Structures are given as structure tokens and as C-alpha cells.
Amino acid sequence: MTKRKWMTGLAVAFVLILVAGGVLLFRTFERADRTYVTAYFANSTGLYPGDDIRILGVRVGGVETIEAQPQQVKITFWVDDQYKVPADAKAVILSPSLVSARAIQLVPAYTEGPRMKSDAVIPQTRTAVPVEWDDLREQLTKLVEALQPVEPGEVSTLGAFVNTAADNLRGEGTNIHNTLVKLSQAFSALGDHSGDMFGAIRNISLVVSALEDSTDVMRSLNRNLAGTTALLTDQPNEVRQALADMNAVAEEVTGFVAENREPVGITADKLASISGALDESLGDLEQTLHLAPSQLSNFVNIYPPAIGGFAGAFSLNNFANPIQFLCGAIEAASRLGSEQAAKLCVQYLAPIVKNRQYNFPPLGVNPVVGAYARPNEITYSEDWMRPDYVPPGPPPPDTGPVPAGMPSPTPPLPDGGPALAAEAPEVGSTDLQDMMVPAGAGS
Known part of the structure; x- marks a missing residue:
């Protein structure tokens, strides 16, 4: 009996799981x-x-x-x-x-x-x-309350407005008609020029947008104008004097031009010819402006200020392959049989110039190449090689022990001053014979 109940419960649970799975699957497909x-x-x-x-x-x-x-x-x-x-x-x-x-x-x-x-x-x-x-009903209620009379027996606000409008418009029909006709004509004119109006409005919009975007510039301009106005206000005499000077200069220039009309005309004609020559040489000027920066750069590269001269090496174009250079020129100059001429050139010149291929002259020394470094750019391997090197002084002589009965050597002065005449050491002879032959050897 227990086993049957267990099997029944298991079957019911299985059915419920199937139903739940079916519902879940259905919902999943439904949502998909x-x-x-x-x-x-x-x-x-x-x-x-x-x-x-x-x-x-x-x-x-x-x-x-x-x-x-x-x-x-x-x-x-x-x-x-x-x-x-x-x-x-x-x-x-x-x-x-x-x-x-x-x-x-x-x-x-x-x-x-x-x-x-x-x-x-x-x-x-x-x-x-x-x-x-x-x-809607609430809004209608508010409207009715606004339109009803304030006190019983009186005219409401809307009624008072209608009565006032009627009193003002009574007898004005002709004027209203004329006004409407003129308005119609005005609107017709505006309609005929609608394109111009819209263009003007667009331009005004662009100007306003530009002014809005240039707020800082306009503010700075206003400050500058205010400063200029204040300067002119504070210095009226200077401005008056400047204007008077300009007037005087203008009068002098006018007189000068009147007196020298012919030379000025000749000068203008010469300037016109110079301008024409420049215009005709525009291609040469463009080529010069195109090549000048490179040439100046090359000049700076070969001119070291340390030596005050040029540093470089001669270079011969087309001599890296002289056979091709010479025979190519012969072939280009030949008209008939140019190919045969080039072959003969190669045949006869190859044994002679085959070992003469170089880019630079075969010189052991290049006379234009010198020091290419400033004094402060040179690093010396030994200190004694420096131009400003000062050698150390000789070591003091070793006098040894003083024999008995001999006076002791005089110590140097504390302040390092020069020794007196009696204290100065005896200077040896500088003669070459005295230096090489001992004293008394010739007697």
C-alpha cells in the first residue's frame, strides 16, 4: 500500500513538472x-x-x-x-x-x-x-465663475468688455474697413518681397549669432574704445597739435608733388618698368625662393665658426661610374649608330678607367677641412694637453741632517714675501758650457 501511494505521488509530481515545464516553455516561446x-x-x-x-x-x-x-x-x-x-x-x-x-x-x-x-x-x-x-467640468466651472457678474444685477466682466468694445467701435466701420484694406495691401507687398525679407532676417540672425559668439571680443573692443575716448578727453591739446602737424605735412607734401611733378612721373615710369621686369622674371624668383633655403642650409652646414672657414670635401658628380657617364654622353650625342658607338666606347675605355671610379678626389689631404669643434667642445685625454694647463712646481730639495757647527737653514717668511739679498739662494750659471762641464775641470 505504501509503495502504491509512493508511485501515485511520484506520478502526480511528474505530471505537475510536465505541466509547469510546458507552461514555462509556452511563455518562453511567447516572449520570444x-x-x-x-x-x-x-x-x-x-x-x-x-x-x-x-x-x-x-x-x-x-x-x-x-x-x-x-x-x-x-x-x-x-x-x-x-x-x-x-x-x-x-x-x-x-x-x-x-x-x-x-x-x-x-x-x-x-x-x-x-x-x-x-x-x-x-x-x-x-x-x-x-x-x-x-x-473638464472643473475648468468649465472656473470659466463660468469668471464670467458671472460680481454682484447681482450688474454686468459681468465679459459683458462690460463687450459693451466697451461696442461703444468704441460704433460708427468706426469705414475707418476699420480702410484699415483692413491698407493692412491687406501692406501684407501683399510683404508677400511679394518675402524672399528679400527672409534673406534680411537670415542675415540679421547671422550677425546676432556672430555678436553672441564674439562676446569677449566685443567687450574688449568696448574697453579699448573707452580707453581711447578717455585718452582723447584727457589730452585734447595733443590731439589738436597732432592734427595741425598732419595738416602741415599734407600741405608740404602737396607743394613737393606740385614742384616735382615731372621727376615723380619719371620715377613712377621707372618703377613701372621695374615692376614689369619683376613680373616677367616671376618664374626665376619662384625658383630662387625655392632653392635659396636649401643652399643657405648647406652653407651653414659647411661653415664652422670655430675655424672661420669652410669644412667639406670636393665631390665630382657622375664619377662613381665614369664609363656609364662618358659612354652615355657619347650615345646621346650620336644619332645614327648610337648603340654601336656606346658599345665601342665601353670596349675601348673599360680597360683604362675601370679602376678610376671615385666620388671624391684621390688626395691624401683635403685643404679645406680643418678643426670642426669649438674649444669648449674638445675633451682632452690628459690634463697636460690642455692649452691652459699649469704644471706643478718642483718639489723642495732634501737638505738632510745639518752637520755640527753649520748654521741651520733660514726658514721662509711667514707671509711668503721675497727673501732678502743675503738670504736669497745663489743662482747657478745659465751658460751651456758651465751646465755640461763640472766646475774646476778646465784648470
């Missing part, structure tokens, strides 16, 4: 064919889960969940994948007249462009809800 969207509305009055989602009045999906939030309502709905929805679509809650059920309309219908994907969000700025009857 749907696009789920979340939208935020100001309210969801009359809307419930399961209500329709429509496009152009056709049902394309349904409301999944409705979740109330402090300032808005979050509504999740789905749309069948066979219906395309624009990525920037708007959602509007519809309120049919005859039935109380409401639906969400997606606008506009898809034509082209990106599609709305699953888990997309439509913010409240792209949603709308219908006006409720209670809100």
Missing part, C-alpha cells in the same frame, strides 16, 4: 515573438492589464503590467514582432466614446528607419493621457 516596451504616463485611469495596444486602430499587442509610482505610472506592454514600431514612437491612451475600455495607441506608424527594440523605454515626454470629464 514579442517586443516588450516600458512607457511612463501621467495616470492610467480606466486602463487595465490585458487592454489593447493599437497601431492605426488595429490591435498589435496588450498591456502586461501597470505599476503606480509617486509622480507617474509605469506601464509595461508588448507588441507582436510582425508589427514594426518606430524607435521614436509616442504612446497615447485612447478614450472611446461608447465603451469604457481604453487602449494605448502607438503613433506614428512605421515607414522606414530604425525599429524599436525589446526593453525600450518611452519617457513621459512622449506620452499623453485623455482629459477626464471631472477635469
